[in-house]
Amino acid sequence: MPELRRDPLTGRWVAIATERRKRPNDFRVERMAADPVEQCPFCPGHEDMTPPEIFALRPEGSVPNGPGWNLRVVPNRFPALRVEGALDRQGHGLFDRMNGIGAHEVIIETPEHAADLASMDEHVIVQVLAAWRERMLDLERDQRLRYVIVFKNQGGTAGATLDHPHSQLIALPIVPDIARREIDGARKHYADHERCIFCDIIRQEIAEAQRVIAEDQNLVALAPWASRLPFETWFLPRHHGAQFEEAPRSEYESLARMLKGTVARMNKALASPPFNLIVHTAPFAEEVGPFYHWHVELMPKLSRVAGFEWGTGFYINPTSPEEAAQVLRAAAP
């Protein structure tokens, strides 16, 4: 019997339709041709193919916008938003608009073209997380901005246009839809119970141990109760904290280790699937500290999300989170 499950945070229902279940090796991973290294704008020696860098990790003596770097952050060449200008908020009859003020940056995570999270050293992943933090803290100073999203698309079918390991950051003058709904849901739970709903979820999940993929003293990785997609995985800090960018170094170290381990497990169990990784942090300058809880979502791209699903907000997931967690636990790299 298929089961309907409700996400306690957002109220979203999903169908866990085990009759439609595929075994892990039934998922067809779609691949696209690899980019040639010679034309990669993110490879060392090609620094003139990107806009000038905003931030970089470089050994002493190395020259900005030249080779020798360990990590670079550059503006997106085709930005969805622009840093310059005023918001110029306007009504237009029933409608509202404002200028697309914001930032759209690319974090080039490593000079190595063919690396991925499973092959990168943990300390390199920690550097990436710390670079996200640096850029978030810098952008928070801009009074026009309200929210920052960091995300990583790996693989063409997950939306990546380049193979070289990179993540992206978009800072917005509004709080986007899903962040707003998470905040509203978490605020309501706090008003009702005086507790953070994420802390409650973590406590229940660790006690049940059905959907936990990995845990250590700082973090837990789990397949959420109302998973929208097969093998959807959330990483949550065990100690309450609303902002990713304020997390202690020890949590970045745990997150780096757990991201590397989980991607390695997915590579083994699911034939190196394309994926999307999204950091959910608190909005700037909004009092959500007691009830919001930062987390990272990892979504392997194993099935096509048809227009139906994002057109209705109703997801049909052929793999239960209990099975997903079991498969990933068993796939130790």
Place this chain on the structure above:
Amino acid sequence: MPELRRDPLTGRWVAIATERRKRPNDFRVERMAADPVEQCPFCPGHEDMTPPEIFALRPEGSVPNGPGWNLRVVPNRFPALRVEGALDRQGHGLFDRMNGIGAHEVIIETPEHAADLASMDEHVIVQVLAAWRERMLDLERDQRLRYVIVFKNQGGTAGATLDHPHSQLIALPIVPDIARREIDGARKHYADHERCIFCDIIRQEIAEAQRVIAEDQNLVALAPWASRLPFETWFLPRHHGAQFEEAPRSEYESLARMLKGTVARMNKALASPPFNLIVHTAPFAEEVGPFYHWHVELMPKLSRVAGFEWGTGFYINPTSPEEAAQVLRAAAP
């Protein structure tokens, strides 16, 4: 300068990022290999490849589950939900669940394997709309069910697994997310203004004539102000009505003509893109008559929706709805 726009119904913001704009012929339409007719379970003579029919349009004397039909409705062979059983609602700590009670049906729209909405006769499309209505009215009698979604995926990259023209219907014991948000938004507008927000949008759009693709005395087709995707198109009845399944025949005739015309325009301007079509109607047994307004959404699949976009609810659309409407108006078939 990119622009942020807010959808007045749901409050969702999108970025219209014209710097990232592609011209219509820059969109790459992905295609998949066609299914062989000999193995198509929806072709005449293959009726034993589907579960027994629930509904059919057949000439007198033709035998159920045999050939000779004009349209068939059958249960989905791999249903996301089951008709039999009780809901058995249960809490599980913080979480909620219920049995996946509902219906999942397939409407086989025509015996012709290679037809599409642009090539089908208008009266055949009217038959399809009338079949949707019949099934909706029948399922509304089931007290366990709250909502019905009709949708159509055309083309493999839009989520279709078979080429033969078909649509699907899913009846749910809950009101899905996006329907709930549309209803909440429309209810608020009605409480504030004593007017239907959709009627207000239609009035403004017709007066401005910037985003209208087609109109007649019954219906208007438009590119919505806060379009999430390039060439997103909505079809709205000009006369207020909450339920698709209660619409008069004349509106089905207009909708059939306008769907056929719009798909033909998209085929011409955008090289026959895959698409998703979704019917938004009022939930069963909920008093939304004065403020909800049925409509149909058509989303050609021209760009990859990356996890970022459905993970944040924030869409970056490279084509303005004004340009989309202009291109489609100019592409008269």
